Amino acid sequence: MAVATARSAAVLAQKLQSEGITDARVLRALAQVPRHLFVEAVLAHKAYENTALPIGQGQTISQPYIVARMTELLLQGKAPGKVLEIGTGSGYQTAILAHLFSHVCSVERIKSLQFQAKRRLQQLDLHNVSMKHGDGWLGWPSKAPFDSIIVTAAPAEVPAALLQQLNDGGRLVIPVGTKEQVLRVYQRDADTFSSQDIEAVRFVPLIPGELG
Template sequence: MNGNGLLQGIGMTSQRTRARMVERLRVEGIRDERVLTAIAAVPRHIFVEPAMAHRAYEDTALPLILGQTISQPYIVARMIELLLAGRESLGRTLEIGAGCGYQAAVLAMLTRDVFAVERLAPLLARARDHLRQLNLGQIRLKHADGMGGLPEAAPFDTIIVAAAAAGIPQRLRDQLAPGGRLMIPVGTDPQVLCLIERGPQGFVESRFDAVRFVPLLPGVE
């Protein structure tokens, strides 16, 4: 299959199948058309394991290598929608836990200034390959411990974390620009989505949906 065929997909990975997934997200409550358009633009099937390609447009998390997962499309859309609410743009964005690169690709549909860190080198190598297929070279990837954020590129208007933390890392708070927002799953059982906003009087925290993410771990491998 040539590159164009790979991106368009056939059968269960076709553009039509992708459109049906987006319609399901709309029915499930995703309202921001910017987010739905971004999800529709990214061929999720190239980010999943080949044996799972036929399930790429189901609204479910799927397994990756090294015990990691590609997030459920609804959760990706929900987190980004909350980060965008009342704002024109995500602005300068940092993703913690790049994984296979799928969420970074969706973010790149909404802002041109995307940084992403991943602690697992084999997973990061796959993310690079996937994003190269989409010509998304503007996403700056780094093999690093996400617990520390990316201080050399801070501050960020948006930080999104794709793993659950026991608490909110202070270093991530510190890397938010004034008016910036941090979205992070917090807790063990249950986990909830936590939105941190850096306002003129300090940090404001809001809690949303119950979720299930792999844990945010320190170090690199």
């Protein structure tokens, strides 16, 4: 099983390379993370397809291509330091980040998902991750500032707190919009923020307020 798993993740990484992912660090991380451990056993046979899958509570594990693309955008031209992830979900994106960044802080609003994700990361011996059950609209002020921030659910507008918690030179990668969404990259230079729209995407909404 272990051999088949290693091969499956490596084959997925090769497939994503053929679809345009070029950062060798990201491809290596994808090849190392067994995605089937992040979905229910009944869906394990689909874990290495390039598709989003349900993880319960009306949420999804993101499509591998978009996980890779967002990670590539986070790393572009930057030394990987401390990263904040909003929307832990299954913990798959968190695991990829843990292979690449010195420390990962991850916030999830649904307690049961956060609990499962924490267990999976421990199983994989990924210990450079801090997790919080909370509202990602607020970021994680006590751990700020961050070199990079990634949001894996879509708000209608970018949360101001996230921009504030970026380090000088830091980058935020976030899907923005409701019916139509775009993947956007914000770059902070002192008190100036520039942004670039990358491509159309489809994410579950970033839900403000009450925790699940």
